[in-house]
Amino acid sequence: KEKPIIFSGIQPTGQPHLGNYLGAISNWVTLQEQAHHDNETLIFSIVDLHAITLPQDPKKLRKERHEMAATLLACGIDPKKCILFEQSRVSGHSELTWILNCMTPVGWLTRMTQWKSKLGVTKGVKSLDDVSATAGLQLGLFAYPVLMAADILLYKATKIPVGEDQIQHLELARDIAQMFNKTVKTPFFPLPRPMITETKRVMSLRDPSRKMSKSDPSDQTRINLADSPDVIAAKIKRAATDSIQGISYDREERPAVANLVDIYAAMKRISVEDVVKEHAQSSNAIFKEGLTEVVVSRLRPIQEEMARLEKEEGYVQSILHQGATKATELSQPNMKEIHRLMGL
Numbered sequence: 001k002e003k004p005i006i007f008s009g010i011q012p013t014g015q016p017h018l019g020n021y022l023g024a025i026s027n028w029v030t031l032q033e034q035a036h037h038d039n040e041t042l043i044f045s046i047v048d049l050h051a052i053t054l055p056q057d058p059k060k061l062r063k064e065r066h067e068m069a070a071t072l073l074a075c076g077i078d079p080k081k082c083i084l085f086e087q088s089r090v091s092g093h094s095e096l097t098w099i100l101n102c103m104t105p106v107g108w109l110t111r112m113t114q115w116k117s118k119l120g121v122t123k124g125v126k127s128l129d130d131v132s133a134t135a136g137l138q139l140g141l142f143a144y145p146v147l148m149a150a151d152i153l154l155y156k157a158t159k160i161p162v163g164e165d166q167i168q169h170l171e172l173a174r175d176i177a178q179m180f181n182k183t184v185k186t187p188f189f190p191l192p193r194p195m196i197t198e199t200k201r202v203m204s205l206r207d208p209s210r211k212m213s214k215s216d217p218s219d220q221t222r223i224n225l226a227d228s229p230d231v232i233a234a235k236i237k238r239a240a241t242d243s244i245q246g247i248s249y250d251r252e253e254r255p256a257v258a259n260l261v262d263i264y265a266a267m268k269r270i271s272v273e274d275v276v277k278e279h280a281q282s283s284n285a286i287f288k289e290g291l292t293e294v295v296v297s298r299l300r301p302i303q304e305e306m307a308r309l310e311k312e313e314g315y316v317q318s319i320l321h322q323g324a325t326k327a328t329e330l331s332q333p334n335m336k337e338i339h340r341l342m343g344l
């Protein structure tokens, strides 16, 4: 029996922040060690074709692609243990998307929620015509989940680490795989499954009812991985707390403090209980100083490596180039078989 293939992607747009680190990148590093141990193939893609489903400035996108690669490497993604590459450098992603587009009912995509939220269309969407007329829906943003299905199926990947927000798209990828298999009367694509990771969401320091997100530009408290210690200290100082004495953990009654405790625990790799024990008597100010220290010291080696890689453009490019070559090699036999099954 063949070893399972794991695929995951991250968009290169915007500055990576603490939510991306704790919710995605650091899980990738853990996964990488497991996959390496189990001799599984692990594919990490910087999904630049997904990024252009919203308008991008070419110069900025080029810079952000490089920065994302450098960030991933600095966070511990090891090209000896995984395949790291840029999606646009492996033509099979676009090619398979087209083939899958030709089998995907538009109704399946209409039901997806992400394009609606990206356009700010939250309710009252009755027909596609309503939306495309009023909000200017482009075909690419609408078809984004088909590209995601192609990303996975191109490698016959079956283990897909995803956040909860992507579960709906992964289910669609399974439906599309089954539609393809039915169409070509061959069980060609194995069905991908989500690997749900146990991490908590990092919430905004300003408003714990919202997640920390780069798509919330008004949030001045979002901690970016590249922030200097002073900037981190200032942002944590500004974080919302409450007037209850001491530090305790209660997501319902003390959501702002609970979020800070979660960040503290995750960044120091200790339990929530241990954080609370350590800071039971701390004032908010003392706790925040402690948190700043924890965040700064965990990010320090990452930032040093990021700074080093900033100057090693050639090295980062060569890693990505090797990754694209390996990904192409993995995808080509599948693409060839897909052509044959389709009569192309």
Ligand code: ADP
Residues within 6 Å of the ligand: 010, 011, 019, 020, 021, 022, 023, 024, 162, 163, 164, 200, 201, 202, 203, 211, 212, 213, 214, 215
């Ligand atoms: P953003 O919301 O900042 O645009 P993305 O949608 O690009 O982030 O997400 C990239 C990865 O980071 C995804 O795997 C997502 O689940 C994870 N992620 C993003 N924000 C958070 C957060 N606040 N807490 C935990 N994980 C997050």
Ligand code: NA
Residues within 6 Å of the ligand: 215
């Ligand atoms: Na996003």
